[in-house]
Amino acid sequence: MSADINLILENLKFGKSQRTQDSLNKLNTLLETRFNAKEKDYSIATIGKVSKADGGIGAVSIRNKTGEHFRLLIDAWATKANTKMKKPPVPHSRKNEIPTDTEVLLRLNDPVMRAVIGQIIAERNKLKAENRILKHNTEVIVDMRPNQNIGAEQAHQGVQVLSTLDSLLLPSDIEALKDAIDENKMAQFGWTVSKYGAVKDEYERPLFKTGFVLAIKKILDQL
Known part of the structure; x- marks a missing residue:
């Protein structure tokens, strides 16, 4: 597999300027280091950030129309690492930890329990929808009328005239x-x-x- 990467690298360097060849060599070294460290993030954003910090090309140069050779080299290493040029999902994200309603129902083997939980989920979703409607129709009115005061004589009499x-x-x-x-x-x-x-x-x-x-x-x- 190393021979394949080397062959790809040589093909990408063919006919390029010395500056571009040096950039490809430096990028290849970085990618090989990440591969040996079993890294799975080969996204352009990450590779560009690490490369630029190490004195190499940045994400802008990789994304440019003239940076196709850089993208091909990254893709080759990503394929070798059994991944893609996309940022992998966060392993402990809330999205990955909490199952969806459908996943919850599929985990229930008892059909009666599945029906009960399904009804609860449907009721919850309906209440959420009604709550959104009520919030949307809420109207706040500010009352600017002055407070009404009861006169002293009226208070002594114990009678309030409305x-x-x-x-x-x-x-x-x-x-x-x-x-x-x-x-x-x-x-x-x-x-x-x-x-x-x-x-x-x-x-x-x-x-x-x-x-x-x-x-x-x-x-x-x-x-």
Whole structure:
């Protein structure tokens, strides 16, 4: 195999300038050293960085159109090392340590357990999707209205006179209340409203307590 590399090197040096031949020789020595050290990273970025640090050519010279002979030499050594001119994956990366959902299911021999875990995974994915939708539809409203103070005389009497709802609620507040109980929007999420005003999801799990929808309707009726 060494003869093959040497033959490739001589062919690549044929007809080149002395400067290019010297660069090829230096690069070949570096690649041979990496091969003997059982290195697996023969990517252009890595080889160029190591080569430049050692006074040789850099990654730019290797990637250039005129650097094809350098790439061919790197590829020859990468092939000899049973790898490619790509950076190998990090052996302890999170991606390699955690199996995918499909891999988890394939590891389960019990069909019943596989069905149960599959249902759990499907439910988790659905909840994640719903959470993304809710976050996307979140609206933040900054209330710039001044705080209402109760007069001294009013406080002594123990009676607090409240303003009408029209003066307390902004138009955006009213729209938010209407949107919160919009039946069409709830239907998009698979939600339902019970007889007593509770909101439940498609699995009949309570999202808002009994009276939620009725309370909002009462407020809107006063406007």
